[in-house]
Amino acid sequence: MSIATLPAAKAPLIGADAMTDSPPPALHEAARYAVLRRMGSAIRHQIAGSLQPVSMLASLLERRMQAPTPNVEALRKNATEMSGLSRSASSECVALMSWVAPHDGELVAVGEGVEDCLHLLATELSFRGFSVVNAAAGQDALVGRLTLRTLLPAALMALTDNAPGAAQVEVAVQTSPDAVTVSLTLTPIERDEPPGRAKAYRRLTWQDLEALAEDEGVVLRRSDQGVDLVLALQQRPSSEKEAGVRWS
Numbered sequence: 203m204s205i206a207t208l209p210a211a212k213a214p215l216i217g218a219d220a221m222t223d224s225p226p227p228a229l230h231e232a233a234r235y236a237v238l239r240r241m242g243s244a245i246r247h248q249i250a251g252s253l254q255p256v257s258m259l260a261s262l263l264e265r266r267m268q269a270p271t272p273n274v275e276a277l278r279k280n281a282t283e284m285s286g287l288s289r290s291a292s293s294e295c296v297a298l299m300s301w302v303a304p305h306d307g308e309l310v311a312v313g314e315g316v317e318d319c320l321h322l323l324a325t326e327l328s329f330r331g332f333s334v335v336n337a338a339a340g341q342d343a344l345v346g347r348l349t350l351r352t353l354l355p356a357a358l359m360a361l362t363d364n365a366p367g368a369a370q371v372e373v374a375v376q377t378s379p380d381a382v383t384v385s386l387t388l389t390p391i392e393r394d395e396p397p398g399r400a401k402a403y404r405r406l407t408w409q410d411l412e413a414l415a416e417d418e419g420v421v422l423r424r425s426d427q428g429v430d431l432v433l434a435l436q437q438r439p440s441s442e443k444e445a446g447v448r449w450s
Contacts (some may be wrong), residue, residue, distance in 0.1 A: 229409065229410070229413040230413045230414065230416070230417040232410075232413075233356065233406075233409075233410035233411070233413045233414045234352065234414065234417075236403060236404060236406060236410060237352065237355055237356045237359065237406065237410075237414070238301070238302065239402060239403040240355070240359055240400060240402050240403055240406070241301060241322060241323075241355060242402065243326070243401075243402045244322040244323060244325070244326055245298050245301055245302070245322065247325075248294070248298055248322065249294070249295055249298055252290070252291040252294040252295060253291050253295075255287050255291075256284060256287045256288055256291055259280060259283060259284045259287060260284060262280060263277065263280045263281065263284065266280065301322075301351065304347070304348045304351065305347075305348075306348065307346075308346070308347040308348065309344045309345070309346060309347060309436050309438060310344065310345065310346075310347040310350065311341065311342045311343065311344060312338060312341045312342075312343050312344070312345050312350065312375050312377075312382050312384065312433075313338050313339050313340050313341035313342060313375065315345065315347060315350040315351065315354070316336060316338040316339075316341075316350070316354065316373055316375070316384065317336065317338075317339065318351070319350070319351060319354045319355055319358075320334055320336055320373065322355075323355060323358055326400075327358070327362060327371070330362065330399070330400065331367075331368035331369075331393055331395065332362050332365070332368060332369055332370070332371055333370045333371070333391070334358075334370075334371050334372075334373065335370060335371070335372040335373070336373055337372055337373060337374040337375075338373055338374055338375040338384070341375040341377070343375070343377045343382045343435055344435065344436040344437065344438060345382050345433045345434070345435070345436055346418075346433070346434070346436060348418075349418045349419075349420060349433055350384070350433065352414055352418055353384075353411075353414055353415060353418060353420055353431050353433070354373075354384060354431065356406055356410060356411050356414050357384075357386050357411055357429045357431060358371065358386065359400070359405070359406035360406040360407065360408055360410065360411045360429070361386055361388055361428065361429060362400075363399075363400060363405035363406050363407075364405075364407075364408070365388060367390055367391075367393065368390070368391050368392075368393035368395075369388045369389055369390050369391055370388075370389045370391050371386055371387070371388055371389075371428075372385075372386070372387045372389070373385070373386055374387070377435065378435070379435070380434070380435050381421075381432050381433065381434060381435055382432075382433045382434075382435050383430050383431065383432050383433075384430070384431040384433065385428065385429075385430050385431075386428045386429045386430075386431075387427055387428040388427060388428050408424070411429070415431070419434070420432060420433055
């Protein structure tokens with residue numbers, strides 16, 4: 203699958219790593235590993251955040267049980283609350299683990315998929331001097347969940363890792379009869395300090411992004427302002443439409 207690229211400007215805003223025509227297969231897995239390592243800290247933070255309320259309520263419950271005359275009604279209420287929090291935390295952890303062990307063939311509305319990715323990455327990017335604007339909310343065209351989760355984080359990392367200064371990144375979506383284009387546009391912003399470097403693992407290069415795009419069958423277009431990811435538009439199987447299956 204050939205990857206279309208726009209001619210690079212003489213002084214591109216987003217870095218000057220050259221793209222090769224066809225990266226070796228080993229680069230595909232190396233790039234996937236790099237993206238997952240970079241995502242690891244955000245996933246860990248989300249897991250800790252979902253478990254913290256359970257821990258706090260358990261500590262409160264323990265203290266109340268140690269009272270000379272425990273309030274049984276209060277204990278019952280706390281136990282019910284902790285049960286609900288535990289179920290919620292369990293669901294959140296299972297969902298987060300799907301980043302590590304994804305299910306092949308899952309589909310997702312592109313707006314929802316973009317939100318999932320930005321939810322994990324926006325905080326770390328803001329600490330480094332990058333703000334993210336999600337202009338894809340409500341877009342319901344279907345794409346492969348794994349493909350989007352692979353390419354969008356990689357593109358965000360490559361853009362910001364190679365940016366010369368702080369910037370705003372806008373993520374937008376355009377849909378055609380057979381494709382969904384996710385566009386990332388970088389706009390410089392005034393900031394006294396240079397952008398911070400990613401602390402987890404290594405920076406993402408354009409060669410990493412190209413390797414992932416080739417492996418996922420995604421057309422990659424790069425300009426001096428950003429990156430376009432052209433994903434195949436998917437259709438939900440008719441049997442699932444009739445059954446009302448909700449992909450999660």
